[in-house]
Amino acid sequence: MEENFRDSIGTITEEGKRNWIFPKKPSGRFYDYRKYVSYFLLLFLIASPFIKIRGHQFLMFNVLERRFNIFGFPFWPQDFHLVVISMIIGVIFIALFTVAYGRIFCGWMCPQTIFLEMVFRRIEFWIDGDRGAQMRLDKAPWTGKKIWKRLLKWSIFFIISFFIANVFLAYLIGSDQLLAYITDGPMAHVSTMVPLLIFTAVFYFIFAWFREQVCIIACPYGRLQGVLLDNKSIVVAYDHKRGEGENGRKKFRKNEDRNALGHGDCIDCFQCVNVCPTGIDIRNGTQLECVNCTACIDECDHIMESIDKPKGLIRYASEDEINHKNKFKFTARMKGYTAVLVVLIGILIGMLFMRNEVEANVLRLPGQLYERKENNIISNVFTYKLLNKTTNDIENVSFKLMSHPGEIKMVSLEKFTIPAEQLAEGTLFIEINASALNGDKDKLKIGVYSGEKLIETTITQFLAPRSYN
Numbered sequence: 001m002e003e004n005f006r007d008s009i010g011t012i013t014e015e016g017k018r019n020w021i022f023p024k025k026p027s028g029r030f031y032d033y034r035k036y037v038s039y040f041l042l043l044f045l046i047a048s049p050f051i052k053i054r055g056h057q058f059l060m061f062n063v064l065e066r067r068f069n070i071f072g073f074p075f076w077p078q079d080f081h082l083v084v085i086s087m088i089i090g091v092i093f094i095a096l097f098t099v100a101y102g103r104i105f106c107g108w109m110c111p112q113t114i115f116l117e118m119v120f121r122r123i124e125f126w127i128d129g130d131r132g133a134q135m136r137l138d139k140a141p142w143t144g145k146k147i148w149k150r151l152l153k154w155s156i157f158f159i160i161s162f163f164i165a166n167v168f169l170a171y172l173i174g175s176d177q178l179l180a181y182i183t184d185g186p187m188a189h190v191s192t193m194v195p196l197l198i199f200t201a202v203f204y205f206i207f208a209w210f211r212e213q214v215c216i217i218a219c220p221y222g223r224l225q226g227v228l229l230d231n232k233s234i235v236v237a238y239d240h241k242r243g244e245g246e247n248g249r250k251k252f253r254k255n256e257d258r259n260a261l262g263h264g265d266c267i268d269c270f271q272c273v274n275v276c277p278t279g280i281d282i283r284n285g286t287q288l289e290c291v292n293c294t295a296c297i298d299e300c301d302h303i304m305e306s307i308d309k310p311k312g313l314i315r316y317a318s319e320d321e322i323n324h325k326n327k328f329k330f331t332a333r334m335k336g337y338t339a340v341l342v343v344l345i346g347i348l349i350g351m352l353f354m355r356n357e358v359e360a361n362v363l364r365l366p367g368q369l370y371e372r373k374e375n376n377i378i379s380n381v382f383t384y385k386l387l388n389k390t391t392n393d394i395e396n397v398s399f400k401l402m403s404h405p406g407e408i409k410m411v412s413l414e415k416f417t418i419p420a421e422q423l424a425e426g427t428l429f430i431e432i433n434a435s436a437l438n439g440d441k442d443k444l445k446i447g448v449y450s451g452e453k454l455i456e457t458t459i460t461q462f463l464a465p466r467s468y469n
Contacts, residue, residue, distance in 0.1 A: 028298025
């Protein structure tokens with residue numbers, strides 16, 4: 001097999017210009033399965049910002065205010081370690097999936113593939129027609145019919161891109177805020193409308209022009225594929241032993257005994273190439289550009305069925321299975337990834353259960369030491385910050401010393417309310433008799449109460465004169 005196909009990518013010509021891909025409209029059982037999965041994921045993507053669980057948006061990634069909701073659980077800057085662990089789990093899960101099943105994420109679950117293949121290309125098939133009609137239209141002069149089709153397609157693409165940008169904005173600022181902006185009108189929020197149009201232009205550029213080159217050139221996950229795959233990974237593969245035979249592939253001729261002539265089952269019809277959205281020939285083996293979309297499997301199965309040959313010439317298989325008939329096994333590398341994944345998930349679940357609904361921080365006021373008072377009393381001034389992570393107000397909040405006998409004096413109200421999903425902050429004094437102190441730097445344990453209920457504890461440091469050691 002010649003390897004020169006690996007020296008360039010199918011979307012670039014020898015002169016370095018864009019080679020536009022006109023894939024044939026796919027059909028078949030895998031394509032139907034992908035449609036079901038894609039429509040479910042599209043519904044999930046669009047609905048997630050508008051679903052509320054206990055008052056929390058199901059998914060939100062408010063980077064500006066550093067507030068995140070994941071599956072209805074709110075995460076604040078203080079919970080950033082949980083977000084990091086979640087991201088690491090996601091990366092390891094994708095790595096494990098790639099080691100076992102190749103680039104299946106790209107073909108079945110990636111938003112880029114789903115939007116391009118199940119939304120934009122389907123609209124293109126509806127307006128411009130299938131592969132042949134699109135190629136003729138591309139070469140045709142700019143007649144009224146071509147101008148009308150182009151304007152119609154580009155307008156629909158822009159509207160969908162604007163809709164996608166709004167959905168992503170709901171993830172960033174929250175669906176309630178987005179709906180409020182829409183109600184107020186665009187002129188009332190020009191500072192938001194401008195970046196929204198910029199993102200619309202980016203999405204339009206990606207899905208109307210850049211397209212499959214995102215997967216081939218820009219996506220870092222595509223680069224990982226070459227590192228993670230081995231000959232035991234399940235990928236979309238061409239069975240070259242069956243397809244080539246002893247004397248290679250050959251065009252189909254009716255009533256010809258191909259086996260007797262030593263030819264394989266591949267009839268060199270190029271339908272697997274024509275249907276490929278990245279323009280590769282899967283018969284050359286696993287390639288960087290392959291996104292495991294299964295379009296070639298469906299097309300080849302249809303051809304095999306029409307010439308009365310067994311299906312599966314192109315199928316999900318590993319190189320080991322094709323070359324040595326070895327079935328899929330859970331390798332040591334997969335077991336290692338799985339073990340790490342299970343441990344990290346266990347740690348994350350444990351941290352989620354231990355996570356408090358109130359985050360308390362009590363710190364000494366910078367630049368202040370201590371104050372001597374009557375009756376051998378030492379006083380320190382502190383600032384406090386209480387974060388309410390719930391959707392309900394927490395009322396009758398007060399502080400109590402738990403580690404030392406002493407008194408906490410609030411600068412403002414003795415009892416106060418922490419608004420839902422808000423931060424309450426202020427100043428307080430802690431006064432302790434010197435005889436109760438163990439040194440010049442004692443650690444104090446402070447309880448935060450709502451009425452008589454302990455809702456959080458925190459540790460802070462209390463300064464005293466060295467002479468009281």
